Amino acid sequence: MKSFSDLLNKPTVFSDRNVLSPHYVPGTLPFRDTEIEKIMASVVPALKNERPHNMFVYGKTGTGKTCSVKHVLIKFSEHKSNAKHVFMNCRMYNSRYRVIQKIAKELLPTLDSMGFGLAMLYEKVMEEVGKGTHLIVVLDEVDMVKDLDDLLYTLTRANDELKAGSISILGITNRVNFKDQLGTRSKSSLCENEMVFAPYTATQLQSIVRQRAKMGFKPGVVDDSAINLSAALTANDSGDARYALKLLLKAGEIADDRGINKITDKEVEDARRSVDTDIAFEAISTLPDHQQLVLLAIANLALDKGKNTRLTTGTSDEEDSFLTSGEVYEGYCTVARKHRKPRRSARWYREYLNDLEMLGLITTVESGAGMRGRTRLIRIGYPPTDVQKIVEKNFSIIESKN
DNA sequence: CCTCCACAGGAAGCGCAGGAGT
DNA sequence: ACTCCTGCGCTTCCTGTGGAGG
Structure with missing residues (x-):
C-alpha cells in the first residue's frame, strides 16, 4: 500500500499543472493584442462614467475568446470606479430568468433571490444599477440562452428607464452562423460592436505551446520536436488551442506514468490517441x-x-x-x-x-x-x-x- | 417520358413537465 | 396552492427530390 507521501514525492515532469488547464488565464496572450485592445476600447467608457456599447465576440472553440475577455475583465476590475461586471456561462444560466437572477445575486449578495418572480428581481437590479453603476453583463456561450431575444430586449430597454448608470452586454459564442438566427431588433442591439477571432495558425500554435510548456514543465523536459508535433496535430484539424494544451498535459502524465523525465514525439503521439478517445467518450456518453x-x-x-x-x-x-x-x-x-x-x-x-x-x-x-x-x-x-x-x-x- | 422507389424535411398536432400568473 | 400556459420531444401526415427502370 502506498502512502500519500509516496505519491507526493513521486518524481514529475510538471512544475505547474494549472498552467495547462483550459481555465487558466495567462498574464500575456500571444497573437491576441489587437483583439484585446478592441475589447478594452469597447468597455473603457464604463470607467469614464459612460455607457459602453454592446459587443459581440465570435469565433471557433479554442481561439481565445473567453480567455481574452477574462483577461480584459481582470484588468478592468483593477481600476477603481463605479463600473462592475458580471460574468456567466449561459450553459448554466440559459434563460432570461436565470440570467437576471444571477445578476441580482452578484449585485446584491445579501439578497436571497430564490422564490422571487422575474419582475421583482428586475426591480432590485434596476434599483441597484440606478445608483450610478455601469454594469457590463458578459454572456459566455450566449447561444445557449433559450429566450435570447427577450433577454436582450429586457436588458437594452433597461437603459431607457435608468436615470443614472447603465447596463451593457458582451456576448460570446462559437457558433459563427449564430447572428442569422437572431431577431432583427436584438441583432442591431447586440452587434453594435462585433469582432471575430480567427483560429490560430500552425506557427502561432507552436509558440503558444512553447510558452505554456516553458511555464508548466520543468526545464528541459519537453523536446522541441514534441512541441512542433503537438502544434501540427492541432492545426491539422481545428486550430483549437485547448486541444494542444490537452495534448501537452496528457503527454506529461504519460511521461510521469512511465517514470521518465522527457517528453518526446512518442509521448505526444500516445497522448493524441488517449485525448481523442477521451473526447469521443465524452461526446458519446453524454x-x-x-x-x-x-x-x-x-x-x-x-x-x-x-x-x-x-x-x-x-x-x-x-x-x-x-x-x-x-x-x-x-x-x-x-x-x-x-x-x-x-x-x-x-x-x-x-x-x-x-x-x-x-x-x-x-x-x-x-x-x-x-x-x-x-x-x-x-x-x-x-x-x-x-x-x-x-x-x-x-x-x-x-x-x-x- | 412517365412511374416508382427510397428517402428528405416541412407543417401540424399531441401529451407532458415545469414555470408563470393569481 | 391552484390552474393556466408554454416549450419541448415526439408522431403523423404530407410534399419534394433525384435517380432507376420500364
Missing part, C-alpha cells in the same frame, strides 16, 4: 439514449459490412463502407428492441442523424448516381469497435441502475 443507439447501430453495421466485403471481394478497400439511411434505421430498431427501448419514428431518427453529423460523429453524403432513389449515405467518424464499447458500457450502467 448523448441522449436514442442517439447513442443510432450510433451503435451504425457501428454494428459498419463492422458487419466490413467483414462481408473482405470475405467476398478480398479487398481491404473501405470505399464501399457507406450505409444507407433505411438500412441504419432497421439496425437501430433491432438495437433498440435489444435494449428494451421503445423505438422512435423514422422522422425523428432523421433528426438524430443530423445531430450526430453536427457533432462530427458521423459524416453523411447525398446519394448520387448508382443508387436507387434519394437517400443519405452514412459513414462513422470513429472506430466502430470503440463506439460499441462506449455505448454498450453506458447502457450496461444504465440497466444495472434499475
Whole structure:
C-alpha cells in the first residue's frame, strides 16, 4: 500500500499543472493584442462614467475568446470606479430568468433571490444599477440562452428607464452562423460592436505551446520536436488551442506514468490517441439514449459490412463502407428492441442523424448516381469497435441502475 | 417520358413537465 | 396552492427530390 507521501514525492515532469488547464488565464496572450485592445476600447467608457456599447465576440472553440475577455475583465476590475461586471456561462444560466437572477445575486449578495418572480428581481437590479453603476453583463456561450431575444430586449430597454448608470452586454459564442438566427431588433442591439477571432495558425500554435510548456514543465523536459508535433496535430484539424494544451498535459502524465523525465514525439503521439478517445467518450456518453443507439447501430453495421466485403471481394478497400439511411434505421430498431427501448419514428431518427453529423460523429453524403432513389449515405467518424464499447458500457450502467 | 422507389424535411398536432400568473 | 400556459420531444401526415427502370 502506498502512502500519500509516496505519491507526493513521486518524481514529475510538471512544475505547474494549472498552467495547462483550459481555465487558466495567462498574464500575456500571444497573437491576441489587437483583439484585446478592441475589447478594452469597447468597455473603457464604463470607467469614464459612460455607457459602453454592446459587443459581440465570435469565433471557433479554442481561439481565445473567453480567455481574452477574462483577461480584459481582470484588468478592468483593477481600476477603481463605479463600473462592475458580471460574468456567466449561459450553459448554466440559459434563460432570461436565470440570467437576471444571477445578476441580482452578484449585485446584491445579501439578497436571497430564490422564490422571487422575474419582475421583482428586475426591480432590485434596476434599483441597484440606478445608483450610478455601469454594469457590463458578459454572456459566455450566449447561444445557449433559450429566450435570447427577450433577454436582450429586457436588458437594452433597461437603459431607457435608468436615470443614472447603465447596463451593457458582451456576448460570446462559437457558433459563427449564430447572428442569422437572431431577431432583427436584438441583432442591431447586440452587434453594435462585433469582432471575430480567427483560429490560430500552425506557427502561432507552436509558440503558444512553447510558452505554456516553458511555464508548466520543468526545464528541459519537453523536446522541441514534441512541441512542433503537438502544434501540427492541432492545426491539422481545428486550430483549437485547448486541444494542444490537452495534448501537452496528457503527454506529461504519460511521461510521469512511465517514470521518465522527457517528453518526446512518442509521448505526444500516445497522448493524441488517449485525448481523442477521451473526447469521443465524452461526446458519446453524454448523448441522449436514442442517439447513442443510432450510433451503435451504425457501428454494428459498419463492422458487419466490413467483414462481408473482405470475405467476398478480398479487398481491404473501405470505399464501399457507406450505409444507407433505411438500412441504419432497421439496425437501430433491432438495437433498440435489444435494449428494451421503445423505438422512435423514422422522422425523428432523421433528426438524430443530423445531430450526430453536427457533432462530427458521423459524416453523411447525398446519394448520387448508382443508387436507387434519394437517400443519405452514412459513414462513422470513429472506430466502430470503440463506439460499441462506449455505448454498450453506458447502457450496461444504465440497466444495472434499475 | 412517365412511374416508382427510397428517402428528405416541412407543417401540424399531441401529451407532458415545469414555470408563470393569481 | 391552484390552474393556466408554454416549450419541448415526439408522431403523423404530407410534399419534394433525384435517380432507376420500364
